Amino acid sequence: MNKAELIVAVSEAYGSSKKDAERFIDILFYEIQQCLSRGEEVKISGFGAFQVKSRKARTGRSPIGSHEKIEIPATKTIGFKASKNLKQSVK
Numbered sequence: 001m002n003k004a005e006l007i008v009a010v011s012e013a014y015g016s017s018k019k020d021a022e023r024f025i026d027i028l029f030y031e032i033q034q035c036l037s038r039g040e041e042v043k044i045s046g047f048g049a050f051q052v053k054s055r056k057a058r059t060g061r062s063p064i065g066s067h068e069k070i071e072i073p074a075t076k077t078i079g080f081k082a083s084k085n086l087k088q089s090v091k
Contacts (some may be wrong), residue, residue, distance in 0.1 A: 006025060007021045007025060008021075010025065032050060039052050044083075046083055046085045047086055048081055048082040049080070049083075050078060050080050051079050051080075051081075052077075053078070053079045055074060055075050055076070055077060056074055057071065057072060057074040058071075058072050059071060059072070
């Protein structure tokens, strides 16, 4: 499912216009993004939790050519942990 299909599904489920459903989804995504950018965890009961994770700097190998050692800088990434309910619904 992509964003356009999600908008249609939400608008049909709640009998709202596609424009209202799109506004709702955009606001939801924006708020999640803002919380994560502040380093906060976002927990959605019955669905899961998003959190910012830090990756340490490390040494890797160049995948191209000589495979020489390269330094990979520290970075932040987003992690998601599914709730028990979500995991059970996928089984």
